[in-house]
Amino acid sequence: MSLMLSPEPKIRRRNTGARVVVAVLLVIGLVATRYTRDWAIDEHNAIRNNGHPGGFTASNSDSSLSSMPSFATALLLGGLRGPLVMILWTSSENQKQKHDLEDFDTKVEWIRLLQPEFDTVHLFQIWNKAYNISVQMASLRNKYTTILDAIDYGQKVERERHDDINIITAIAAIYGDKLGTSSEHVYYRARIRRESQTLTRVTFPPQRANEFRTLAAKAGWIEDASPISLDEKTQVDRVLIEPSVAKQLVTEFTGLGVNFAPENRPAAERNDPSWRRVRLDPMLDQNGYILPDLLTPRYPRPKDLPASAPWYDGSTLQFLKQYEPFPYGISTLALAYNDYKRGQYLQTLWGEHHIQIGDTVIDARPALCLKDWANDEWERGRRFELRMWGLYVPESDDPIELEQPTAAFPFDRATPDKADYNAALYSYAMAARLFHDARIEFQQHMKKYEANASVYFIHVDDTLSGEQMMLADHDYLAAASASGSQRQKLLESAAREYRDAMRRFAVTVLKYYIDEPVMIKMYPKDPRTGEQYNRATIESADPSTYLSILQAAKAATARYLTDPVTHRYMQERDDYHDDRQQYLTYLDRCANRLSELHADGIVVRP
């Protein structure tokens, strides 16, 4: 039974005609939108990139909502984009306050998609995730995952807005500050090192597990970091090990059912919209070289450009190629350096400026990061040294504790653990090189920004002393595996380098960490001019006198800071105590090593 009256045929025809006109107009509008949008983006890029290639283009980007221009998104949402974003912001911030993180990431993702062109939004959210959200997690692993999520967010934005100095330096800050130097950095640094490598999957029959444990431990495998698990289906044991370990094991641990293969992670899950990163993607191949994808230039270097001229080629790890290979993984501080360096080039060569950070800060970051990376290698070298000689390795995040235990060990003391010996050699050599490169970076920055140069004097001095110390430690250890004249040569160079390091540490203390009254009273006069040395001029004194001046200054400081009534040393009034103590610890190590070398007949002029 139908109670509807059927419409008149004429009216229906008229309606159909009107609909066709509207549909045609809509199609024309959409086509026109495409061209006007491309034109607007080209204009925007031309202004933003100062005439340089690249820049963010929707056409380059992933196919996603955020690649749509804002007016198109607004149109799609019926003009409700603004209110929707406001609701999402309020709601996500409320959830954050209440520590309710369910669907929080979805809201942040929608904000990103709806406000793709606002860098301040992205900077806030990267910081928000890395700091505010990660701190709500109790376990280190979950904190780490949340920080990776912040990096993922930044990298997604960067894929859509290539060469954006704001985003690139925000990612660098997460690698450098949050993962590299926060109080939990011991855990984070270890994870990044491990996960940056293409790990090797070893499978073997369960009955050979103990044999594997013994051999792998000798090769540097740490079970806590990569435990053995049983594959329920195939009933074989499986473990993921680092390539440096695999290289040694592959010849020793063989037989039926033993298999070594590079880990291959399925890419399918990445396409799942709800996929969440729980570990870093590998950046290195099995030989420790950066994966080609990460070095493919987007802006190939012009052939007529002089070799010394800087060029930003747009590849992801452009500035780490020079440090290949990385047999023990990439440091998080190296990743920070790479991104800060990209930011520096975008500022210097492309004329981009960070919206929140000054030019001088951006320019100084690569140098500071290189120095931090060098210190990281220094610390790793010490830990390997302790381990190779079978000593306890403290888990403390204070590297000073690591200096003394092996200081007085002879270079030819037996080293049962060759894997750690090789790793220590690598770390010391890399640290020396990084200190050298950091010094060049600092000097270039100080030349560019002379007004702020004094801020970096101490850093330059640290790179000088650090480089000598690392070279000395490297040669001292390397002598153990050398023989004949080569060994002699290495021991002599180690002695020279320890001596130079001592002088540099001593002059650093004299320049920065001696109280003014002590300095006035104790510093000698320049025999050439007759004027007393001060902080600024003490370096021009004869280097062979640095140590004796330091000894005198130390004694004078002790007298100066002794209570005349109680005869107690008043450490609380010693502003430089902690800083000075650090350098004195290094000096002690050098002195111990020199004594060892002296006992072996290696003598250098003081």
Added chain:
Amino acid sequence: MYPHLHNLPLLSAGELLANNWGWLVVALIVIFGLFVAGASDVMRFSFTRVWAISGVCFDESIRKRVLWITPLAIVGAIGITQFQRALDEQDAVRQSLKVCLFATAVVVMLSSIILACTNLPKEIESRVIYTIVTKPITRLELVLGKVIGFSRVALAIVIIMGLFTWAYMRISAHQKGQQIAYRLQEGDVSDTERGRLVEYQQTGLLTARSFWAPDELGMFGAPPDPRTPIRIISNQGDEDFVVSYLGDRAVLFGPPSDNVEDWAHQGIGENGLAVRVTLNTRRTGKADDQPPTTHTLGPTFGPPPVPARLVPPRVSFEILDQDYNDIDMGNLMIGGSSAGELVQNIVAYSKTRKINPAHSGAYVRLSEPAKLSDGSTAQYAYAWLPPQTALALFNHPAFRIRIVGGSANVDYLVGTRPVDCFIPEIKPGEIDIDGPHATKINPLPGVDGAEELLAFRGHLGVHYDQEMNGGSDSPNATAMYSFRNTPPPSLLVQDQIPLQISVQVERSNSDVEAGHEDATALAVRVIDDATKKVTALPNPVLVESRLPAYFSIPADAITTGNFDIIFHCMNNEESIGLFPDSLQLIISHQPFELNLIKSLFIIWMMSILVIIFAVLCSTFLSWPIAIVLTVLLLLGHWGVDQLADVSGPGLGRQIVSDFKFTDPALSSVVSTGVDTLSRILNGVSQVLPDTSKFDAIEDIEQGVSVSAAKMLEALTVLGGFGVPAIILAYLVLRNKEVAP
């Protein structure tokens, strides 16, 4: 949050009427509409004709291609789920489910409101209505036919969207299940995550759980010994205990008086309220609460003086209201170590009317241990709430007395009946605090036949949770969840009873060991109430802040439905925030399909209410206005609820203050006007349906079985507002001339 109040007085007939006026209005409308005004139509009522009309509505809607909206909604739902980011696989599935059900609700509501609002006005406008009303069809049958017809359309949409939701979620859950298996196999999981993922793998990502909540949460300074009733609170405010009393005016203020003012000045309003605490203490570390010692000037001879014996620790008193908010802090009370000392302090107070801080209830030193007749000892502390302060209790249905330890490094051993409350007798020259002339006030009885309602609490966290310190900071701090009369769990997995816990973790340490994720660990023990047997779980439960963790207790650890589960945090420099419902016993699993049907049924009930209101509005309004009014009627109650915090009393004064009105007359007008409007708004919202009762998403999204109570709530709102709305629509249409 805490045990409910008991023994509230029975409601009077007037109060009963006032509390149920809504139902009375419904009854009146039904009686008038069906049996007075529409008796003749009721007599002629035929369901066949109603069904025929509903069939017309249904067919017409299908012809209008209403169902074509469902593919659009499906595409929209799939599209939105592509932009989601989840904490884990379970979160991803839940978010997808939420989107699908939200899309279902939106599509059903929109189509219902548009169809139902436009139908009658368009039929009247196009005169199609003539063909109906000229037939022997009553207006009641017409209205009901329309409602049923559009409800059938809504049901069709719900079924289509439901089938899509089911299929999409099944596929999604299967994919996520594979991801979980892969992650578990590869070890890409944290220690805290592993247990959760294994649980999801075993039970499925869509399975709904039915929970049983504990009866009580207690926070203690040491694990309770099941063989004694003694419980321990420790230190300075780490834990406290609270005893609850009924605010019965007849008890507290004496027999009622015609003049309320006079009544309030009787009983405790005249003599104040006295409180006596009885407990024992033991020091666990260095005492820092001792009075200063005096030194003798000049040389001393003979052996060095023997150090004085430590004086007893202190406690602090506080009066809370029924919601555990402060009414009177301890510094508004007068304290004493004994009844005699309290009397002296009251006398001193009566002279100056000022409370000496040294004698306040904020820090009262306990008496020396006194021997009791049974050989045990007890220490006492007293506090008195002056009459003018006690007056505040006149307006509270209940009050609570909170006792906090006042000294560091002290365990306070609390037995049964630790607090006694009295109305003292105060006569010139004679004060009886707790003697024969004082009137004793009985506390509220506790659950399960306990003598009093006694709650042990931890210190309050920033999220209003109760915090328990971990590791060596508080080596004995314990949280205890008590389950009483729990039904025997139908769900046993390998002779284990499953539980779920979700806590707030605050950590201040950075005690990091390379290679270790340093997960927060809770040691768990189970106490069987019948046998007093204590069973410790071999492995700690690893928890992450605000994320559920699953563990189980052996079924043979308990013999009845009465048992306690106690937790201790093993990590240093961490605190665990617990809510009374942080721990839940999983009593059964329910298939996703059944839970989905229940959720969809709630959505359908909501759509029926929408249709009824839309039909009602369309009987007297043009369709665009009808749509607006329908939306307003449906969202009115919800909207006022959203403004609840700001639209309460005092809004007028706040606006006057915010806008800095200086003219008193204008201020008064604005203040009164705003308050009146606010009252009207709140009043109107009371006669509008509470659509929040149709919450079809929250439970299923959280993996909780949709309860029968929830469905009944929705059905009640539908019946309570739907039936009178249909009758009103019928009455309006009956008196409306729609055809010549």
